[in-house]
Amino acid sequence: MSVRLGLMALLAEGPSYGARLRSDFEQRTGGTWPLNVGQVYTTLERLVRDGLVAQDEEADAEGRISYRLTDAGVAELATWWTTPVDRTSTPRDELTIKLALAVTAPGVDVHRVVQSQRTSTLRHLRDLTRLKRDALERAEGAGAGPDHADAEHGLAWLLVLENLVFAAEAEVRWLDHVESVLARHAVATARTARLRATDAPAPADLVPAAHEGNLS
Amino acid sequence: MTAPHVVLTDVTRVHGAGETAVTALDGVSLEIHPGELVAVMGPSGSGKSTLLNVAGGLDRPTGGTVTIGGEDLVTLAPRDLAKLRRRRMGFVFQDYNLIPSLTAAENVALPLELDGTRARLARRQARHTLGLMDLMDLSDRYPDQMSGGQQQRVAIARALVGSRRFVLADEPTGALDSHTGEEVLRVLRERCDDGVAGLLVTHEARHAAWADRVVFLRDGRVVDSTGGAERAEDLLAADGAR
Numbered sequence: 092m093s094v095r096l097g098l099m100a101l102l103a104e105g106p107s108y109g110a111r112l113r114s115d116f117e118q119r120t121g122g123t124w125p126l127n128v129g130q131v132y133t134t135l136e137r138l139v140r141d142g143l144v145a146q147d148e149e150a151d152a153e154g155r156i157s158y159r160l161t162d163a164g165v166a167e168l169a170t171w172w173t174t175p176v177d178r179t180s181t182p183r184d185e186l187t188i189k190l191a192l193a194v195t196a197p198g199v200d201v202h203r204v205v206q207s208q209r210t211s212t213l214r215h216l217r218d219l220t221r222l223k224r225d226a227l228e229r230a231e232g233a234g235a236g237p238d239h240a241d242a243e244h245g246l247a248w249l250l251v252l253e254n255l256v257f258a259a260e261a262e263v264r265w266l267d268h269v270e271s272v273l274a275r276h277a278v279a280t281a282r283t284a285r286l287r288a289t290d291a292p293a294p295a296d297l298v299p300a301a302h303e304g305n306l307s
Numbered sequence: 308m309t310a311p312h313v314v315l316t317d318v319t320r321v322h323g324a325g326e327t328a329v330t331a332l333d334g335v336s337l338e339i340h341p342g343e344l345v346a347v348m349g350p351s352g353s354g355k356s357t358l359l360n361v362a363g364g365l366d367r368p369t370g371g372t373v374t375i376g377g378e379d380l381v382t383l384a385p386r387d388l389a390k391l392r393r394r395r396m397g398f399v400f401q402d403y404n405l406i407p408s409l410t411a412a413e414n415v416a417l418p419l420e421l422d423g424t425r426a427r428l429a430r431r432q433a434r435h436t437l438g439l440m441d442l443m444d445l446s447d448r449y450p451d452q453m454s455g456g457q458q459q460r461v462a463i464a465r466a467l468v469g470s471r472r473f474v475l476a477d478e479p480t481g482a483l484d485s486h487t488g489e490e491v492l493r494v495l496r497e498r499c500d501d502g503v504a505g506l507l508v509t510h511e512a513r514h515a516a517w518a519d520r521v522v523f524l525r526d527g528r529v530v531d532s533t534g535g536a537e538r539a540e541d542l543l544a545a546d547g548a549r
Binding site (some may be wrong): 101206207210212213214216217219220222227256259260263264267270273 | 348349493496511512513515516517518519521523530531532533534
């Protein structure tokens with residue numbers, strides 16, 4: 092996804108100008124994606140260039156230039172809402188790479204890498220849960236009435252938070268999994284080594300053979 | 308700041324003896340302050356349940372000390388230990404364990420009545436606790452007239468009725484769907500924010516995340532802790548100043 096489509100989604104609600112788009116974007120995504128003003132204006136310029144957004148020719152009394160979505164922009168946005176997000180172009184994840192390297196790197200204690208990551212992720216999960224609790228309380232407190240818009244923003248923020256909670260939870264589960272796979276692997280390796288060390292040639296020959304067989 | 312309500316010092320628990328001895332807990336130390344919820348995580352067989360049982364006086368450690376509100380559980384006579392368990396702490400289990408023939412209010416009043424409190428006073432205290440937890444409208448329902456989440460909230464009320472300030476919860480969300488599980492954790496969290504000390508065993512990271520601190524056990528030892536209960540301590544300090 093891009094800042095581009097995010098800004099277009101906001102412009103679909105009505106014309107707006109750069110600084111307001113920036114603050115709306117941050118508010119609507121619960122501040123998880125801070126933008127700088129420069130980023131907003133460069134993106135708007137490209138959108139204008141591509142004919143998806145049009146800008147007013149003159150600035151308003153306060154010197155602000157208003158942007159609005161063109162018909163082409165409306166169509167592109169509609170496509171975005173109905174197209175699933177592509178997950179095949181997985182972003183490179185530092186933790187995955189770190190662990191993959193740690194498994195074979197000499198002198199690296201993988202268990203420590205896993206444990207310290209899990210502790211850190213659990214801490215992050217706890218902080219997210221505190222934010223979620225505040226958000227829940229606010230969402231329940233606001234409800235209907237004049238705070239209706241606030242309640243809707245609160246709901247958006249809550250959903251963003253829960254996404255982060257699910258991601259952190261998945262990471263902890265994956266780390267648990269890594270640990271148990273490593274433990275099973277260690278047991279299997281030790282058994283193979285024991286069998287090799289004994290004088291019985293048959294099983295010692297069989298085990299690596301079976302292993303190679305599985306690989307091919 | 309306040310003194311810890313629960314203190315485990317160098318606790319060891321060995322099952323069996325000689326060559327077949329199994330060390331379930333190996334030098335575990337842990338403190339829980341009033342207002343603090345501590346979660347215990349770890350693979351199965353890591354000693355989580357033993358830790359909970361030892362902290363709750365259901366099992367005696369082979370070595371080390373366990374004190375609750377300043378009283379040493381290890382040296383207490385069995386009768387006094389049972390009394391302390393009835394008066395000072397409450398347990399919450401995965402399968403709620405409410406008595407089917409009693410209403411919610413009667414279930415909550417039961418520990419007090421068993422401890423010799425007059426029925427009327429016990430009922431009044433039960434209603435007070437249910438009211439604190441926003442469960443008044445459930446008070447006349449029987450367990451089979453309540454959802455799992457409602458039953459578990461009543462079970463938490465039962466664990467904390469009267470003057471009990473220490474709740475031990477063993478996989479309290481195990482039988483609940485994710486949303487209801489969260490609701491139960493939120494209730495537990497609120498009770499702790501009111502000054503109760505809590506010990507929670509769970510294998511779900513998202514539930515452990517409601518705690519101030521997560522302690523990680525492996526092979527009977529604490530291998531790590533998320534630490535950082537700073538904010539909870541700040542809150543306690545603020546409470547003390549008020």
